[in-house]
Amino acid sequence: MDNLKHLKKLSAIKSNAGVKFLTPAAFPGSHCPMHTALALSGKIKGLSTLIIGTSECTTYSRMVIPQATGKNGELHWMYVLDSHEVVFGCRDGIVNALKKMDLAGAKAVLIIVTCVPEIIGEDIEGIIFEIQPEIKTSLTFVLMGHFKCNSYPSGSWKTLLSIGNLMRKRETSLNTVNVLGRSPEEDHVPMPAVLSLLEKKGFSLRFLAMDSSLDDFLNAADAALNIVISPFTQPLAVMMEQEFDISYISLHNIYDVFEIDKAYAEIGEKLSIKWGKEFEEDRQHALFSQEKAKKIFAGLKFVSAFIGPTMVVPFASYLTGFGMEPLLLHMEEVYPDDKQYIKELVERGYNPPVCHMINNNSDIPVIERLSPDIYFGYLAGEKLDFTHVHDIHNLYGQIGYGRTSYLLNDLLQIFDSRTQSGKEVLENGIA
Template sequence: MTIHSEDWGGLAGRCVSVTIDQHDITFGCAKKVEEAFAELMEEARPEAVFIVTTCVPEIIGDDFDAVADAMSERYGVPAMAVHTEHFKCENHMPGVERAITACFGLMERQEKDGSVNVIGQRMGRFEDTELSRVLKNAGVPIGAQLPSGCTVGEIRRAPAATVNIVVNDIGLPLAKKMKRSFGTPYVLFDKFTDPAHIAVAYENLFGFLKRPLPPELSALRREAEEAARQAKDALRGVTFMYGNTPFRCLECCAYMTSLGMVPQLIQSHGIEEEDREDVRRILACADPYMTLAANISPLQYIYDELRPMLYLGHEYPMRLRKKGIAQVHTDMGGGMLGYEVTGYLMKQLLASVEEAREIREGGMPR
């Protein structure tokens, strides 16, 4: 990704590496990393360096916290170790979480300036979201955006924000650290799909900002609720499997269940404390199977057993179609926040329900 996307620095960008070999495994790779660090400082002189580990250095036990400290001292540049031993977790999210959290080491105490930081926005540009537009219209300045879209200087000044907006759970550890150290409150404003949840998130945010709720929010909520009301008849009784999507998994499933849809299998990265209420809402209406997300191949034989109409998230569309299942594309939702998520979800669901019916009635090629 860093190679192909100029947004991430492109080929000659900010992600460089150190290749380790058998010798380094036997004798440790710290020396090689120090040499690479020296080359980096000579060529690029960055304002900060994140030393991201991988499985092998973590297994052999090189002390990268010590390496980072030593490099910071030697070159006078903040260096932070980010531990990403993948054998201790199930997916890439803890890595993003730790990289964000490591930014805390760069932060310096500031006077509060009424701005907000956005923590946890991974896909799409925050500037393109409804939440961003609402904040802009209300005259609220945006501070640091982590993990992408900010500079080292903006991270340093991040404690000036009045509120941290956490748009994904991966931002919670940093938000909690900032609350403890700088007194910055945070609001969890994930990609909620239920207008009631979105309303609470907006209320909390503007409450911390000590500003009145912008009047435009009423219209936006009405629009989202109207989209759901119009979709409800078509969605009632529609069975689905939930895969890897940008939405908050159990919140989204609970909302779809509340619209009369039937979850048969939910793939999730885990169940957090914040998800308990959504779990209860789902179980009040259905009793779906649950499994770990992003592991689609071993699930294929279950498709024939459950025969869902819809599959939300990433899969091979032709494979699904052969089994009479329509895929619900959700990737665009990755760049949305606020009531716009509800409208988008309803639109995608309706299109896919229609497709599923056509596939099953033989109107579309399987």
């Protein structure tokens, strides 16, 4: 297809810079990673922020964090560059601002660097190295130049990684497990079964995500194990393994029943516990759905668009295990751990083009010409000429056998209904 000639194939993708927009009708402004960095850091209790940028960036920041003072005394300040600083740098002004935040009682400050100070090469790391011995406030920083990426997930994972730089080595607590990627206030999302069982077995779960406290992060280096349930927290887990020798087990990127078996066995081994038959019912449901899917999904072609925080490449790799063929993949972010799944897909003979889909009105005609059997992703209010599964977002916060059952049962329901009716399920599907 001529519409796809400008796109790179999956095997050629090394970073976000290689992922092109599907059509020219893109509006990437809302995808600025600064927004995500502020939204996350503004919800960490006890963490202050200093955003450095032009008036456009700092004014926009007030749409994310409206008040200069947080509910728990956090300071959310802005440093607005003047015309002289845009040319000659802003070192002295930043130093003075950080000293003022220290005097005002900030416990820790995340410095968020936007495009202009990053382009002119302001040495924030050098400033922190120089001033840290002079103040009580702990300092860390994150580079959020939008010119380096087309999207916003890096605003989450880079911010978490920067907060992780405030951690210090602690004595290991054998009954403490960090859960990376779930909020302690996320009551609207059911607690995954494996986490509930760990609590029943006497383990203390510390949740590291939005709405956690700064102290949760500062104390996190004492955990016996990190369980990762979000792609945004995987880089933090890798860093903690390197710096503090805390092993991690990733559950956010696996769907296959036998891979889940392996991960749960590893959790038991790391924590010196033995699972009984607690998961057996859920496992059997997932295994039954998986075996049924192998008979129905083989040969079906799909397009994967924006599916929330679900990682597109591991998801696509799982689907190709049923013999499904990916025609086009939307990658909101190229994560460091995507490499192994890219390798899996290519070794199976699949190497689809990769893109950013931003504008429904221009993107949908391109998708229709590909004639997929099924389309994963959110397309609000559109009438489509292909089966559309838009509630993939409902997988958020789910892991393990339960997530696999939920996913496959929805897909099986779609194709059961399609077979019974003798025609395609149209108009947003039924999932």
